[in-house]
Amino acid sequence: MTDWTSLHGDSFAGSRAMVTGAGGFIGSHIAEALVKLGARVIALDDLSGGERDNVDVAAASSPGSVEFVEASVLDESVVRRAMGGCRYVFHQAALPSVPRSIEIPRQFHEVNVTGTQALLDLAVESGVERVMFAASSSAYGDSETLPKIETMPALPKSPYAANKLAGEHLMRAYASCFDIDTVSLRYFNIFGPRQNANSVYSGVIAIFAKMLLAGEAPTIYGDGEQSRDFTFVDNAVHANLLAAASTTPIDGEVINVACGVRITVNELVETMARLMDRSDIQPVYRPDRAGDVKHSLADMARASNLLGYTPIVDFATGMDATVAWYRQALGAVG
Numbered sequence: 001m002t003d004w005t006s007l008h009g010d011s012f013a014g015s016r017a018m019v020t021g022a023g024g025f026i027g028s029h030i031a032e033a034l035v036k037l038g039a040r041v042i043a044l045d046d047l048s049g050g051e052r053d054n055v056d057v058a059a060a061s062s063p064g065s066v067e068f069v070e071a072s073v074l075d076e077s078v079v080r081r082a083m084g085g086c087r088y089v090f091h092q093a094a095l096p097s098v099p100r101s102i103e104i105p106r107q108f109h110e111v112n113v114t115g116t117q118a119l120l121d122l123a124v125e126s127g128v129e130r131v132m133f134a135a136s137s138s139a140y141g142d143s144e145t146l147p148k149i150e151t152m153p154a155l156p157k158s159p160y161a162a163n164k165l166a167g168e169h170l171m172r173a174y175a176s177c178f179d180i181d182t183v184s185l186r187y188f189n190i191f192g193p194r195q196n197a198n199s200v201y202s203g204v205i206a207i208f209a210k211m212l213l214a215g216e217a218p219t220i221y222g223d224g225e226q227s228r229d230f231t232f233v234d235n236a237v238h239a240n241l242l243a244a245a246s247t248t249p250i251d252g253e254v255i256n257v258a259c260g261v262r263i264t265v266n267e268l269v270e271t272m273a274r275l276m277d278r279s280d281i282q283p284v285y286r287p288d289r290a291g292d293v294k295h296s297l298a299d300m301a302r303a304s305n306l307l308g309y310t311p312i313v314d315f316a317t318g319m320d321a322t323v324a325w326y327r328q329a330l331g332a333v334g
């Protein structure tokens with residue numbers, strides 16, 4: 001729905017970019033925008049959590065401009081070959097679930113930290129200009145202070161959050177030691193079409209969509225007045241593209257990517273139920289989950305100052321598009 005050309009002109013026309021995790025949710029949206037902007041995209045994914053179909057959708061506007069490489073970021077020889085000639089790397093591949101990271105922390109470290117460092121080494125070797133890293137607001141931990149400002153101390157509360165923080169530090173270290181520029185984009189609750197709804201580890205919006213479409217009551221932990229900075233995926237894509245096109249070095253800075261608006265979980269369910277014509281369904285309330293953060297909200301000053309970023313799609317518009325997509329994808333049209 002976003003007109004990428006009107007926002008980014010010909011900044012990417014003819015350039016070669018690698019998107020890791022391109023079979024996943026956010027990576028496939030970055031790949032799709034790059035294709036529309038005339039880039040040649042190397043879509044790398046081991047399909048452990050993503051889908052080949054997502055790459056095909058991303059490539060739809062110009063199928064010849066996407067090369068899909070089914071491989072792990074840890075597969076050095078394949079990644080080295082695929083990265084040749086790339087100007088940018090958008091590193092989205094990761095094992096993304098907080099609860100799963102508590103079950104298998106070493107595997108998470110291997111993919112999310114060792115994999116990120118391996119990719120950085122190859123990016124330096126290949127002469128990549130800039131790496132955009134998918135960082136996470138989970139780095140802020142459960143501090144109550146709002147809004148979350150990048151200068152606040154990071155207090156990771158899960159192996160996943162610690163992995164993502166390690167990735168940020170690697171980005172900064174490589175920008176300072178090697179001839180490469182990097183940036184860590186701390187995503188806050190990204191949602192939109194193609195976010196996987198079929199896993200127990202899925203994000204809250206994907207899970208609510210699936211339940212409401214099945215006519216089932218979504219479960220809310222606590223009183224539903226907890227809030228999040230829910231951010232439509234096109235905003236994350238926009239931040240990535242702005243970062244890649246920056247004419248000045250970003251030097252491994254950490255930058256929040258969000259909308260700077262708090263939406264409560266009650267408001268979220270109400271909006272989704274209304275858009276799905278299921279306002280008759282009332283959520284079920286369960287006790288608070290230990291460790292859940294009450295509120296999350298991003299300070300957007302640094303994104304604005306360093307990238308010239310402001311959100312391009314607000315919550316309501318993004319939710320319309322997302323609900324329409326889930327209705328189709330989950331076979332509940334009409």
Ligand SMILES: NC(=O)c1ccc[n+]([C@@H]2O[C@H](COP(=O)([O-])OP(=O)(O)OC[C@H]3O[C@@H](n4cnc5c(N)ncnc54)[C@H](O)[C@@H]3O)[C@@H](O)[C@H]2O)c1
Nearest residue numbers: 021023024025026046048049050072073093094134187190
């Ligand atoms: N969705 C959010 O709200 C959010 C918030 C903060 C950070 N992030 C980060 O953004 C990135 C993208 O998240 P997403 O929501 O699109 O998740 P996703 O699971 O849809 O995408 C991740 C992709 O990475 C791939 N992958 C996993 N291990 C791999 C490996 N070893 N080699 C190659 N590919 C591999 C998976 O197959 C999947 O397609 C992740 O790094 C995640 O940690 C997401």
